[in-house]
Amino acid sequence: MLSRLFSSQKDIDKQKALETLIMHSSPRLEYFFLMFLSILMATFGLILNSSAVIIGSMLIAPVLFPILGIGMGVILSDGKLIGRSFYTLLKSILIAIGFATLTALFLMTNTGINGSEILERASPSLIHAAIAIVAGLAASFALTKPNLSVALPGVAVSVALVPPLAVTGIGIAKWNWPLIAGSFGMFTVNALGILFASMLVFSVSNFYVKRGAAERAIEKEDKEIKREEKDAEKVAAKVAENISGK
Numbered sequence: 001m002l003s004r005l006f007s008s009q010k011d012i013d014k015q016k017a018l019e020t021l022i023m024h025s026s027p028r029l030e031y032f033f034l035m036f037l038s039i040l041m042a043t044f045g046l047i048l049n050s051s052a053v054i055i056g057s058m059l060i061a062p063v064l065f066p067i068l069g070i071g072m073g074v075i076l077s078d079g080k081l082i083g084r085s086f087y088t089l090l091k092s093i094l095i096a097i098g099f100a101t102l103t104a105l106f107l108m109t110n111t112g113i114n115g116s117e118i119l120e121r122a123s124p125s126l127i128h129a130a131i132a133i134v135a136g137l138a139a140s141f142a143l144t145k146p147n148l149s150v151a152l153p154g155v156a157v158s159v160a161l162v163p164p165l166a167v168t169g170i171g172i173a174k175w176n177w178p179l180i181a182g183s184f185g186m187f188t189v190n191a192l193g194i195l196f197a198s199m200l201v202f203s204v205s206n207f208y209v210k211r212g213a214a215e216r217a218i219e220k221e222d223k224e225i226k227r228e229e230k231d232a233e234k235v236a237a238k239v240a241e242n243i244s245g246k
Helices: 002-007 011-024 029-048 051-060 064-076 079-107 116-122 126-144 146-158 162-174 177-204 207-245
Strands: none
Touching: 011 064, 011 126, 011 207, 029 051, 029 079, 029 116, 029 162, 051 162, 064 079, 064 126, 064 177, 064 207, 079 162, 079 207, 116 162, 116 177, 126 177, 162 177, 177 207
């Protein structure tokens, strides 16, 4: 039964899943803009001790995809996919921690670290690892089934990725080493749990036969990124020319 569940994907569904994963894990401007917005919202929610705002930040955070991209790259033995997904993830982490730190420095000048939402994300445990693995299984499986893609936002909420990074930034702003270590440890536990689970699902689903399709999708995305960069350079040059002309 389980073998039929994971091996019943059509080739066209696998192709679509690969293209979707590569598109959403690419280091594009819109990806990092969403990352910026999600970390700001998460930091605001943590400062206000508002679970509703924190949940909103997790819904718009795109950081789940590069983790899945690394898992797919490992299964496909595709170094390029692993490298670009890891680059996107690493830059996401730096952006998240950096802006969370700046936000906390400006907004928490006279505020202590007493909120329950902050403290809850500084103590990783085996339960958090188990949740991350289950979420990783759900996210990977939903990605391979186009009709289940609506489940991905729920998965993003179930496993905390952005809030712990925001807490790490708050810990840096307050120079609280236990908070920094605990929150980044929670992010690491969650990311590794998702990575392990995604590798399991992609392996059982026989995605390793789609390496050629992944390489073509990556090449297509890289061309699109280069085109967007050129367009941005042209716009910047035109703006600079208009300013200098005035």
